[in-house]
Amino acid sequence: MRDKFLMAYRSIRERRTRSILTVLGIAVGIAAIVALMSVGYGMEEAITSELTVYADVIAVFPGKITGPRYVELGGFTDRDVRDVQRIGGIKSIATMTYDAAEVEYRNKRVPIFIIGGDTKELGSFYLEPVGLKEGRWLRENDYKACVIGYRVANEFFSEKVHVNDKLVINGKKFIVVGIFEKGSMLYANDVDPHIFLTLRATKEVLQTHEIKHILVRVYNIEEAEAIAGEIKERINANHGLDDFATAMTMGSVIDQIGTVFTIIRGVLVGIAAIALVVASTGIMNTMLMSVMERTHEIGVMKAIGAKDSDILSLFLLESSMVSLVGGAVGCGFGVIVAEVISFCASTALGIEMTAVVKPAVLFGGIAVAMVVGVLSGLYPARNASMMSPVEAVRYE
Amino acid sequence: MIRTEHLTKVYRMGEADVYALREVNLEIKDGEFIAILGPSGSGKSTLLNMIGCLDTPTSGSVFIDGIDTASLNENERAEMRREKIGFIFQQFNLIHTLNALENVALPMFFAGVKRKKRLERAEELLVNVGLGDRMYHKPSELSGGEQQRVAIARALSNDPEIIIGDEPTGNVDTETGRAIMDILEGLNKEGRTIIVVTHNAEVAARAGIRKRMRDGRVLD
Structure with missing residues (x-):
């Protein structure tokens, strides 16, 4: 096996420039995947990590959220608050009220939102x-x-x-x-x-x-959804309306954000996959040319006793080595690019964000590179192994 | 022993059938040194390729030690080439990315011989053909004669009974050609069967048996 590696390595080195270009082709594809995934995870984590501190919180509003719009339907009463307090599993309750007020400072008047609690x-x-x-x-x-x-x-x-x-x-x-x-x-x-x-x-x-906002903390995060449902039910009953109150758990918000990011990542990976397809045609092209150039050599190897499977494995090994290197280089590039993007984004947008490089993404990147390498090497390698020895030897 | 029976090879060139070999019946006993002579296109190389299991006949058979090689599959033929036959080509046909030692070791590599053993034997074979000091040179750094000696060492690496040479002296000067024939003669004395195709009368004269070919038939 060691010798097969050595032979494959020699022939890669023999075509150095072409091999480097092929490696780069794969590296770009893998780098794109790794970078986009890592930035995506970083963004998700930046948002959810701030939210997870509040995983035990249920926010209750007097109104309805439909899509991006929030329609306020009034305020909560003291009775609402008392009813909520009676629900089991609640650790603490904070009530808040807010509204716009006119604020004056050194003769300038501005409307500003006042929050009290x-x-x-x-x-x-x-x-x-x-x-x-x-x-x-x-x-x-x-x-x-x-x-x-x-x-x-x-x-x-x-x-x-x-x-x-x-x-x-x-x-x-x-x-x-x-x-x-x-x-x-x-x-x-x-x-x-x-x-x-x-x-x-x-x-x-x-x-x-009027109370405009009730924040509820629960003991057990698992019960948050159920408690939120009960809060809604009780307040709605007090006001005789089906949709008077909205009770949102932070957990559900985090889940929603997770879903959105899964979709975003999917789209990003789809785009990166196009780069990989291009790279794989590059490998196939390189390998096909290599097989053609080495027709004579393949014939000689067969004449001195190489089996079809020997030739097949030699060429497959060559293409997978090229793509393995491409994958590894791509992972490295990808991490660097992800860090740079995160740095630029956090400076430009003033948010705290670092790229999250998951080992699974790196392994996945290398695995994808290998699969691409083997698949695109398969056809040329099969071509090589199926050559008739006598014709191949004669080929100059 | 090698025996051909009604060995026929037909190539199809467009609409016409070209007979490279017609009903060749030939017997080569173990340990013989045979030279096949004939003009270009007489079928010498085709005959050699059939005996060497590089090509399959259109009809008829080639028996090597009683085995009909036409009945073997690709892998079995590869095994036959590897174990029983050593090839020497006019163009040397060394692998240019490998050095002399690695070239000689290559057939043993395909035969699954362990690396250490392989390199030891390759070294021994190169010393035997007088290239003990050129083992780590690439083919491009060797002269034609040296390359052909590497090729001979390579042909011997799996210790085959049969050595097949297709114009082995065709690409070297007279002096070197003689040296190569000396080596082949030596191998024949060890008991190996040598089959050589040549144009060269002097080379043919060194063989014990000479056969002439014309139009795909063996004369005499």
Whole structure:
């Protein structure tokens, strides 16, 4: 076997330029697959890893999501909250209310969304993942204090807002006690353009008792779907409507994202597969030429006792060695390309993302290269092995 | 022993049938040194290819040690070539990517001989043909005579009973040709059957038996 490798290697080296070009052809195809898959996995993980922290969370809205549209149908009542609290398996509940308010700073007035809720629960949902740039978080007894998002502090007003500055919200004065960091991809829309108040202050400023949002944490993630169903049922019953409430588990959101990414990856791999088909015709062409050039040599080998199977295996070995090298080089390229794409994407889009290179993708890449190599080498190798020795020897 | 019976080979050239061999009946006993002479197109090489199991007859048979080679399949014929027959070609036909030692070892490789044993024997064979110092040279670095001696060593690698030479001296100068005939004579003295096709009267004179061919028939 070692000698067959050696012979195949010699003949690959003999046609060095052509072999290198063939290797490159396969490498490009494999690199495309590996890079696209790794970037795809990286994107998926960047999104889901932020979400998995909230796998035990059920978000409840008073409204209906149809496709990309959300129609708000009003607010929850205290009775809704009490009913939800009575459901078994729930660890904690946070209620939030929000609405737009007119905010004034140094004579400029801007409409801004105000979010209010239990400071501890708001903290666990927004403070922990995003973090503060300056100042401190809200305390339960802060009636005249607010914490503002990054864009509120830096973009909304003609001058930047700092800690200890005063904002006038719907005519009432608040002191800025903290400013959020810039939110990453998932939080940019939830935190950056908003102002956070305690629940009591919010109710006063917005003149409302309506609860717009209930966040529920469950003990057992497995039960989340069932509990979400029950929450919906109870609130719908309270309001006498079939679709008043939407209760979404983070698990189902993560699943949906997973499905979307599986489709995206499928499409990307399909595109990369085209590159591979092109590469495989390259191998076949190289091998066919090699067989033709070596017709005489094949005849000689047969004359001195080589069997058809010897010739077949020699040529197959040659094509699979070329494609193995192509596959390995392609994997290496692919990883580098994936890292570069991820780096560019995270710098350009301001999101945290690293390529996820799965060993299965690498092995798969090499395996695909080998299969392509063997399949496209099969026809030329069979041609070679079927040659009549006497005609092959005579061929010059 | 080699025996042909009514050996006939017909090539189809367009509409016409061309007889390369017509009803050739020939017997070559073990240990004979036979030269086949004749003009181009007389069927010498075709006869050699039939005896060497490189080609199959249209009709008739070739028996080697009692086995009808036409009844063998491709693999069995390959085995026959490998074990019983050594080929020497006019063009030497060495594999140019392999060095002398590897070329000589190649038939043993196809026979499944272990690497170490193979290289030892190849070395011994090259020393015997006087190329002990040229073992690691590629064919392109060897002279015609040297290449033909490598080819002879290769023909001997599986220790065959029959050596077939198709114009073995056709591509070398007279002096080298004589040296090659010396080697073949030596192999014949060891008891091997030597069959040589040649144009050259001097070469033919060294053989014990001479047969002439014309138009696909063996004369005499």
